[in-house]
Amino acid sequence: MESEIAEFYRDRSVFVTGGTGFFGKILIEKLLRSCPGLKNIYVLIRTKAGQDAKNRLQDLLSARAFDNVRQNHPEFFKKVIAVSGDISRHELGISPQDLQMMSKNVSIVFHSAATVRFDEPLKNAVELNVKGVKRMLAVCKKLENLEVLVHVSTAYVNSTRSELNETIYRPLCDVDKLISTLDWLDDQTSNAVTKSILHGSPNTYTFSKSLGETVLNNEAGEVDFKIVIIRPSIVTASWKEPVPGWVDTINGPTGLFAGSAAGIFRTMYCHTQMTVDMIPGEFPVNLMVASAWDALNHNSRQPINPTVFLASTGQNPVTWAQCEKIIYPMMFEYPFSRAVWPPGGSFKSNYLHHRLDQALYHFAPAYMLDGIIRLCGKKPFMVRLHKKAAKAMECVQFYTIREWRSRSDNTNSLIERMSDTDRAIFNFDSRTIDWNDYLCTYYLGVRKFILKDELHTLPAAKSHMRRMLLVQFSFRLAVAVLVARTLLRRSETARTAWQMCVSTAAKYFVSLTSKLF
Numbered sequence: 332m333e334s335e336i337a338e339f340y341r342d343r344s345v346f347v348t349g350g351t352g353f354f355g356k357i358l359i360e361k362l363l364r365s366c367p368g369l370k371n372i373y374v375l376i377r378t379k380a381g382q383d384a385k386n387r388l389q390d391l392l393s394a395r396a397f398d399n400v401r402q403n404h405p406e407f408f409k410k411v412i413a414v415s416g417d418i419s420r421h422e423l424g425i426s427p428q429d430l431q432m433m434s435k436n437v438s439i440v441f442h443s444a445a446t447v448r449f450d451e452p453l454k455n456a457v458e459l460n461v462k463g464v465k466r467m468l469a470v471c472k473k474l475e476n477l478e479v480l481v482h483v484s485t486a487y488v489n490s491t492r493s494e495l496n497e498t499i500y501r502p503l504c505d506v507d508k509l510i511s512t513l514d515w516l517d518d519q520t521s522n523a524v525t526k527s528i529l530h531g532s533p534n535t536y537t538f539s540k541s542l543g544e545t546v547l548n549n550e551a552g553e554v555d556f557k558i559v560i561i562r563p564s565i566v567t568a569s570w571k572e573p574v575p576g577w578v579d580t581i582n583g584p585t586g587l588f589a590g591s592a593a594g595i596f597r598t599m600y601c602h603t604q605m606t607v608d609m610i611p612g613e614f615p616v617n618l619m620v621a622s623a624w625d626a627l628n629h630n631s632r633q634p635i636n637p638t639v640f641l642a643s644t645g646q647n648p649v650t651w652a653q654c655e656k657i658i659y660p661m662m663f664e665y666p667f668s669r670a671v672w673p674p675g676g677s678f679k680s681n682y683l684h685h686r687l688d689q690a691l692y693h694f695a696p697a698y699m700l701d702g703i704i705r706l707c708g709k710k711p712f713m714v715r716l717h718k719k720a721a722k723a724m725e726c727v728q729f730y731t732i733r734e735w736r737s738r739s740d741n742t743n744s745l746i747e748r749m750s751d752t753d754r755a756i757f758n759f760d761s762r763t764i765d766w767n768d769y770l771c772t773y774y775l776g777v778r779k780f781i782l783k784d785e786l787h788t789l790p791a792a793k794s795h796m797r798r799m800l801l802v803q804f805s806f807r808l809a810v811a812v813l814v815a816r817t818l819l820r821r822s823e824t825a826r827t828a829w830q831m832c833v834s835t836a837a838k839y840f841v842s843l844t845s846k847l848f
Contacts, residue, residue, distance in 0.1 A: 332752045334365070339624045341368030344436040346474075348418060348467065349443035350374035351387060353580045354483065354566060356396045357616045358441060360573040363400050363407045365756055366620070371410050373433055375444065377417040377424070384415035395780065396573045418444045418463040423470050434475050439623050442467050443483040445543075447582065449534040449726040453525045454513050460539035462510060464546045471556065479557045479626045480547075481619050486564040486608065486643050486737070487730070488541040491531045496738040497562070497639040502545040503530045503538065533729040544637070551637050557626045558637040563615035564644065564737075565730070568776040570611035570769045576776020577612075583727070584609060588658060588777045590720060592667040594799070597676030597692035599724060600685040601731035603652040608644055608735070610761060611769060615642035618742065618759040625745050638741065644761040645737030649770075651678055657770040665775060668784050668792035672696075673799045693717045808836060 345362065349355040355374075362369055374391075376384040392401075392408050400407055414433070416424040425433075446459045464482070471480050486495050509528070513521055525535065532538035544560060551558050567585065568578035578585055584607065590596035622640055655678060662674040676692060679685035694717055701711035739761075746760050754760070778784045784792065812833075 332750065334752050334756050335628075335750055336621055336624045336753045336757055337366045337368065339628065340366035340620075342370050343438050344371040344373065344433075345369070345439040345441060346373045346375070346414075346433055346437045347441045347443070348375045348423075349445065349483070351376060351391050352443065353578065353612065354443050354616065356391065356394055356579070357569065357573060357577075357612045358443070358619060359391075359411065360396050360400060361613065361616050361620060363397075363404070363410065364573070367404070367407070369410060371412055371436065373412050373414050373429075373437060375416045375418070375423060375425070376413050378415065384413040388413040394579065396569075396577050396579075398574055399572075418466060419458055421466065422473075423466050425470065430470070430473060434473055436476070437474050438476050438478045440467070440471055440474070440477060440480045441483075441619060441623075442480065445483070445540070447536060449536050450722070451535050451539075452518065452522055453528065453535045453539075454516070454518060454521050456535035456539035457510065457513055457542070460536070461506060461542045461546060464543040468546070468550055468554070472554065477556045479559060479623045481559045481561060481623050482543070482547055482637070483615075483619070484544055484560050484562050485537060485540050486562045486641055487533075487537045488544060488562065490533060490537055490729075490735070492735075494736045494738065495562075495564075495641060495643060495645070497641050497741045499544055499548050499560075499636060499639060503532065503541055504528070506542050506545050506549075509542070534726065547637050552635040557634065559622045559626055560637045560639045561615055561619050561622065561642060562639060563642040564608035564610050566612050566615060567609040568611065568773045568780075569613050570764065570772060572613050576772045576774075576779065578773075578776050578780055581781060584654070584773075585777055585781060586720070586723060588774055589781045591658075591674050591676070592662050592670065592774075592778065592782065594667075594670045594672030594674055595693075595716070596720065598685050598688035599678050599731065600680075600682055600728055601651050601678050602680050602734075603655070603678045604650055605732070605734040606645075606648040607651050607654060607731075608648070608737070610642055610644050611764065614759045614761060617757040618642050618745075621745060621749065621753070621757045621759065625748060629748055640742045640745065641737060641739045642742065642759060642761075643737040643739055644764065645735075646739065647762045647764055647766075649766045651731070653766065654770060657767055658774050661771055661774045663796065665778055665789065666792045666796040667778060667782055668788045668795055669782075670796065670799060671700075673796065673803050689721065693721070 340362070347355060347359060350359055359372055359374065362372055374388060376387050378384065379387060382390070388411065392411065414425060414429050422430065442464070444463065446456055471477055489495065489500055529535070529538050532541065547558050547560065565583050567583060568576050581589060587596060587599060618640055622638070626638065659674065676688065679688065694714065697713035697717045700713045704711045704713070742759070746754065749757070
C-alpha cells in the first residue's frame with residue numbers, strides 16, 4: 332500500500348527555517364527520504380562566520396544524519412535550495428528575487444527557527460521567538476500558494492500549570508506592549524526587570540515561545556492558510572532514523588550522559604521517581620510532516636485558532652531512576668576511550684547533598700587538575716568547564732524536580748486517521764517506544780556522535796577503563812590508609828586490626844590486578 336502522506340507531498344515545495352539545527356536536519360532528511368516525489372525544499376540560512384548560505388548548506392548536507400540519502404539517493408540533494416536570510420531581519424532578510432521564487436512554488440512552511448537557550452536575555456528571546464514569528468507571518472502572507480504553516484513551539488509553554496495539553500491559553504501579557512517596552516529599554520535594565528516580566532514562567536525560552544503562540548493565535552482567523560502548532564517535550568537523540576542514536580547538540584540529557592561517560596559529572600539534582608519527558612528526535616518531526624497532510628485533507632474548514640499537537644511521552648513515561656539503571660551499566664560496557672575518571676555518582680533528591688557532592692567531586696578535583704595543568708605550562712580549563720556545566724544544570728533544574736500530566740487527544744486522533752503504512756513510515760506514537768532499546772541506542776549515539784568515539788575504539792577504551800578503575804581503587808586505598816593510620820596511631824589493638832585489614836586488601840589487590848592484566 333502506498334503512503335498517502337508521501338503522495339500528498341508529490342510535486343510540492345516547502346520552506347524550512349531552522350534547517351541548520353538538530354531538529355531541522357532531521358526534518359529535511361525525512362522529507363528527502365520518505366517523500367521522494369517532493370519538488371523542492373527551500374531552507375532559510377543566514378551568513379555566519381564568513382560563510383554564505385550556499386556554503387553552509389553544503390555543510391548541513393554533509394552531516395551524518397544524511398548518510399542514508401547520500402548512499403542511496405544523492406541526487407535528492409539537488410532538491411534542497413539555500414535561501415539567504417535571517418529571522419531577526421525585516422521579511423526574514425529574504426531578497427525580492429528569492430521571495431518571488433518561493434511565492435510561486437511554496438505551499439507548506441515549517442518554522443522551527445528559534446533560540447532554545449533557557450538563559451537567553453529577554454530582549455534576544457523576544458527578538459527571535461516572538462518578533463521572528465511576526466516576521467514569518469508577514470512573509471507567509473506574500474506566498475501566493477501557501478496552504479499551511481507548521482510552527483514548532485514547546486510542550487512547556489504552560490509549564491506553570493500541572494497539565495500539558497493541546498490548548499492555547501490566555502496570553503501572559505500584551506505582546507505588542509511588551510515589544511514596544513523592550514525596544515526602548517537598554518539591555519541592563521531589561522535584564523534587571525526580566526523576572527518580574529516573566530509572570531511565573533521558569534525562563535525566557537518558554538515565556539517567549541508562549542508569546543509566539545499568542546501571535547499565531549491572533550492571526551489565525553485573518554489569514555488564508557491554516558496554522559498548526561507542534562509542541563514537543565525534551566527532544567533527544569534519534570531512535571531509529573535518520574541514523575540510530577544520531578544527535579549533534581549537547582542540550583538536555585545529552586550533555587549529562589556525555590559528561591558522566593567522561594567521568595566529569597558525578598551528581599545532578601532531580602527527583603528520581605519523577606518522569607523525564609524526553610522524546611526521540613524523529614517523533615516530533617514525523618508529527619510535523621503528518622500534521623500538514625492532515626490539515627489539508629481532514630480539516631476542510633478554516634479554523635479560527637491554530638490546531639495544536641503535543642509530542643510527549645506522557646502515555647509511555649520513563650523516570651530518571653529508570654534512565655540511570657539502564658544507562659549507567661552501558662558506560663562500563665561501552666566506555667569512553669578518553670575518560671578522565673571512571674563513571675560514578677548518582678542523582679540527588681536532596682539539594683544540599685547535591686551541592687556538597689558538587690563541591691567535593693566536581694570543583695575540588697577541577698581546581699587540582701587545573702593546578703597540575705598550570706605547572707605543565709598549559710592553559711587551565713577544568714574549573715571553567717565545571718562552572719559552565721553547573722550553570723547549564725541549574726537552568727534545567729525546574730524540569731528535573733517536577734513532572735506534568737499530559738493529554739495528547741489531537742495527536743492520538745491524528746494517529747487514528749493515518750493508514751497502517753503511514754503509521755510505520757511516519758511514526759510519532761510515543762506508546763511504541765521501547766525505553767530499554769532507546770536509551771541504549773541514545774547512549775551509543777552520544778558516544779559516537781558527541782564524544783566522537785567510534786566502535787573500533789572499544790578494545791582500547793576498555794583497557795583504558797580498567798586502568799582508570801585500578802587508579803581509582805589505588806587512590807581510595809591510599810586515602811583509607813592515611814585516614815586509618817592517623818586515627819589509630821596510638822591503639823595497639825587497632826594496629827593489630829589494621830595489619831589484618833592491610834594483609835587482606837593486599838591479597839585482593841594482587842587478585843584484581845591478575846584479572847585485569
